[in-house]
Amino acid sequence: MSIDLMGFLGVVMLAYLIPGPDFFVIVRASALRPSLGRMAALGAQTGLCVHMLAAALGLSVVAARSPAVFTAVRLAGAAYLVYLGARAVVSARRASAERRERTARGQDGIDPAQDASRPLEKRPVPSRREGFTQGFLTNVLNPKAALFFLSIVPQFVDGRGSMTGQIFLLGLLDVAIGVLYWLVLVSAAARLRTLLNRPAFRDRWDMTTGWLFIAIGIGVAAAE
Numbered sequence: 001m002s003i004d005l006m007g008f009l010g011v012v013m014l015a016y017l018i019p020g021p022d023f024f025v026i027v028r029a030s031a032l033r034p035s036l037g038r039m040a041a042l043g044a045q046t047g048l049c050v051h052m053l054a055a056a057l058g059l060s061v062v063a064a065r066s067p068a069v070f071t072a073v074r075l076a077g078a079a080y081l082v083y084l085g086a087r088a089v090v091s092a093r094r095a096s097a098e099r100r101e102r103t104a105r106g107q108d109g110i111d112p113a114q115d116a117s118r119p120l121e122k123r124p125v126p127s128r129r130e131g132f133t134q135g136f137l138t139n140v141l142n143p144k145a146a147l148f149f150l151s152i153v154p155q156f157v158d159g160r161g162s163m164t165g166q167i168f169l170l171g172l173l174d175v176a177i178g179v180l181y182w183l184v185l186v187s188a189a190a191r192l193r194t195l196l197n198r199p200a201f202r203d204r205w206d207m208t209t210g211w212l213f214i215a216i217g218i219g220v221a222a223a224e
Helices: 005-017 021-032 034-057 059-064 067-104 128-140 143-156 163-196 199-222
Strands: none
Touching (some): 005 163, 021 067, 021 128, 034 128, 143 163
């Protein structure tokens, strides 16, 4: 039995370098708190394990042959991304409005320019469990991840051996590469934390990433 490991590694690394929904979820979580980013990454890789197990057991084939099932998964994933985006946009708008109102009333005795640079104190940050859940759902509801194991992985296995065993092996290798990649990404994204302690920057960040999630969700829903 001979598996094309080099070819598979090249495809996997390229897939990770192309940003997907889980990329933006993990970056946003990491910028808020590194531990939150690690939990989001763990959730994403757990979701990937679900796709790996489904493919190895043949469930992905059943889902792929049923347009209704595939469409339902795709729309559920799109709806979840839109939900995350809408929540971020609403939170940013509410925080910005409250800060403007507080400054206008002179309760803090400062002007808007000074308020924009004050440290963030009461802005809610998701819990680790929420971070894990966001990473997990974003990945497990991504039909492209299922199609990767269904259509790409089989191209690198040896037809003379056990298909299930080889998919498990390649899947575990994919997960291991992802863990290393996400750890590096979390460390890089965590550098944004200082900037996010400034309310004005946090508002812009939440607004931008929120609309980005919404756009990705709409794109997923509209894809054939």
